[in-house]
Amino acid sequence: MDVVSPEPFTIALIPGQSEMVPKSYQVIARKWRPQQFEEVVGQKTITRTLQNAIRLGRIAHAYLFTGTRGVGKTSTARILAKALNCHQGPTPNPCDACPSCLEIAQGNAIDVLEIDAASNRGIGEIRELRENVQYAPSRDRHKIFIIDEVHMLTTEAFNALLKTLEEPPAHVIFILATTELYKIPQTIVSRCQQFDFRIIPFDEIYERLRGILAEEGTRITDQSLRFVVKASGGSMRDAESALQKIVSLGGEGVSDEDVSALLGVVQQDFLNQTMRMILNQDHAGILDLIDRLYDRGHDLQNFLRAFMEFVRHVIVHKVTGSQQHLLFLSEEDIAVIREIAGQLTVEEFIRHYDLLLQADNQLRWTPFVRFHVEMAFLKLASMPKLASLEQILTALQEAPMPVRPAAPAAGPPVAEPAPKQPPPGAAPPIEPNSDRDRIRIFRDAIGKQHAPLKAMLPHVELHLSGRRLEIVVPENTFYERNFRHPNTQKQLEDIFIELFQTTPEISIRTKARTPENHVRQEDTQRLREEQKRVEALFMEDRVARALIDKVSGKWIFKRQP
Ligand SMILES: Nc1ncnc2c1ncn2[C@@H]1O[C@H](COP(=O)(O)OP(=O)(O)OP(=O)(O)O)[C@@H](O)[C@H]1O
Ligand SMILES: [Mg+2]
Numbered sequence: 001m002d003v004v005s006p007e008p009f010t011i012a013l014i015p016g017q018s019e020m021v022p023k024s025y026q027v028i029a030r031k032w033r034p035q036q037f038e039e040v041v042g043q044k045t046i047t048r049t050l051q052n053a054i055r056l057g058r059i060a061h062a063y064l065f066t067g068t069r070g071v072g073k074t075s076t077a078r079i080l081a082k083a084l085n086c087h088q089g090p091t092p093n094p095c096d097a098c099p100s101c102l103e104i105a106q107g108n109a110i111d112v113l114e115i116d117a118a119s120n121r122g123i124g125e126i127r128e129l130r131e132n133v134q135y136a137p138s139r140d141r142h143k144i145f146i147i148d149e150v151h152m153l154t155t156e157a158f159n160a161l162l163k164t165l166e167e168p169p170a171h172v173i174f175i176l177a178t179t180e181l182y183k184i185p186q187t188i189v190s191r192c193q194q195f196d197f198r199i200i201p202f203d204e205i206y207e208r209l210r211g212i213l214a215e216e217g218t219r220i221t222d223q224s225l226r227f228v229v230k231a232s233g234g235s236m237r238d239a240e241s242a243l244q245k246i247v248s249l250g251g252e253g254v255s256d257e258d259v260s261a262l263l264g265v266v267q268q269d270f271l272n273q274t275m276r277m278i279l280n281q282d283h284a285g286i287l288d289l290i291d292r293l294y295d296r297g298h299d300l301q302n303f304l305r306a307f308m309e310f311v312r313h314v315i316v317h318k319v320t321g322s323q324q325h326l327l328f329l330s331e332e333d334i335a336v337i338r339e340i341a342g343q344l345t346v347e348e349f350i351r352h353y354d355l356l357l358q359a360d361n362q363l364r365w366t367p368f369v370r371f372h373v374e375m376a377f378l379k380l381a382s383m384p385k386l387a388s389l390e391q392i393l394t395a396l397q398e399a400p401m402p403v404r405p406a407a408p409a410a411g412p413p414v415a416e417p418a419p420k421q422p423p424p425g426a427a428p429p430i431e432p433n434s435d436r437d438r439i440r441i442f443r444d445a446i447g448k449q450h451a452p453l454k455a456m457l458p459h460v461e462l463h464l465s466g467r468r469l470e471i472v473v474p475e476n477t478f479y480e481r482n483f484r485h486p487n488t489q490k491q492l493e494d495i496f497i498e499l500f501q502t503t504p505e506i507s508i509r510t511k512a513r514t515p516e517n518h519v520r521q522e523d524t525q526r527l528r529e530e531q532k533r534v535e536a537l538f539m540e541d542r543v544a545r546a547l548i549d550k551v552s553g554k555w556i557f558k559r560q561p
């Protein structure tokens with residue numbers, strides 16, 4: 001007499017059936033369910049521990065498998081069941097040929113009962129389970145209960161389950177699986193040996209999918225494959241379902257563009273373009289790009305988040321110099337990130353990130369997603385104009401702003417003043433060969449392209465002779481540090497090359513910081529204007545404004561005596 005009938009539980013979980021994926025997309029996932037511990041991707045620590053335990057005969061009465069969707073919990077539960085009940089076992093490598101192994105793989109083994117708690121939430125099922133538990137296995141070594149989605153059980157059902165877990169008969173083994181550990185009572189958790197399944201790293205998913213494609217004799221482009229992996233977010237099942245989608249649409253014949261839109265993955269190229277437009281303050285370009293994304297049916301919040309991830313990549317790269325986290329990007333994309341990282345300071349990128357984060361939060365409350373996203377990116381594009389608070393404070397401290405008039409007897413100026421801008425309309429014709437004109441063009445270009453550098457220009461002298469660019473800076477000042485910085489030199493070099501198609505030889509010379517260096521009477525007017533400008537710049541700064549808001553005060557600008 002076989003009392004252990006699975007019927008009362010509607011137990012048999014047909015592989016793939018509880019999976020939230022349309023049926024037509026399940027084929028690959030089902031076919032490629034790992035059958036051996038070694039085949040479970042990305043969960044080595046867990047599978048090795050289980051195999052060792054089996055080798056040593058240290059079997060727990062209850063296991064709890066936790067982790068996000070589609071990372072191998074149910075698959076591992078079944079492999080464990082096979083390992084324990086294999087007619088050649090217990091063995092860390094089930095034979096996959098005996099009746100027990102074959103039946104478990106198909107989900108209809110007589111002594112392995114799979115309960116999908118999502119559809120059997122009630123106390124009735126668990127009570128029946130409790131009764132069932134008492135009977136010996138009908139054929140195999142253990143009676144194994146796999147309870148999937150165990151967090152869905154009702155409190156009463158949990159209590160009933162707990163009673164069983166407290167005094168399980170020797171032949172019974174429970175394997176509980178859940179995506180939501182926090183919903184499981186501590187009393188249950190503490191009676192189980194717990195294994196946390198991790199999100200599977202992109203490169204391991206990538207390799208697995210490549211293997212599947214090769215075995216199946218199907219091809220999709222490498223770019224599409226990367227989109228598939230990205231879209232999976234680290235879930236192997238989601239990756240396999242996405243792959244199935246692309247394959248069933250025509251595999252290699254589907255354009256990368258369509259694949260990215262279909263899977264909601266933002267192409268790296270869009271991100272690169274956006275960043276370039278931000279750096280170039282190309283507002284119109286940004287609006288146009290968002291318009292194109294919108295037209296193609298991209299989710300704009302998704303785009304914003306992808307861009308945040310991109311900025312994070314840039315920051316991590318800039319701070320650590322490491323490319324570890326970029327491993328999944330192509331060589332060209334890594335090169336772009338490297339180049340972009342050189343263009344702003346870490347602080348500036350962090351400000352980008354902050355602004356994006358705020359925008360992302362606001363998107364939760366607004367029906368006007370598109371406008372918000374547009375404004376966020378336009379704000380980013382306006383940001384490079386704002387010098388950092390630190391820069392401005394230093395500039396304020398060190399800016400020459402004399403209160404007392406310069407001594408009339410001051411010696412001759414040590415340095416030539418910076419060439420004055422000719423009044424508009426009166427510009428002398430530009431002779432390309434005149435160093436004087438070239439230096440003027442150069443200064444203008446710096447002014448247009450780099451607001452922070454522009455603010456410093458009045459405090460340095462530039463001398464040009466052929467390709468030799470000499471920069472004279474006041475010694476031991478912010479200006480010296482800044483102009484000696486490789487980033488600054490790189491920026492100057494780039495501008496120079498763009499203008500004159502040749503690489504400059506840049507040298508830095510310092511001059512002592514004596515009052516004569518700057519407290520020249522004819523400069524006083526210029527310095528006043530300079531102070532006004534620095535103040536204005538300061539007041540424009542987001543941080544400065546935020547500080548004012550915080551203390552509801554106002555800034556007072558004081559000149560150094
Ligand atoms: N770690 C993995 N290695 C290889 N394939 C995997 C892995 N995880 C999931 N898969 C693939 O995804 C399918 C579903 O996996 P499984 O049912 O084990 O996931 P799960 O963690 O139980 O997910 P859920 O929480 O949604 O039940 C498998 O058939 C297999 O094709
Ligand atoms: Mg599962």
Ligand SMILES: [Zn+2]
Pocket residue numbers: 085086087088094095096097098099100101102
């Ligand atoms: Zn077997």
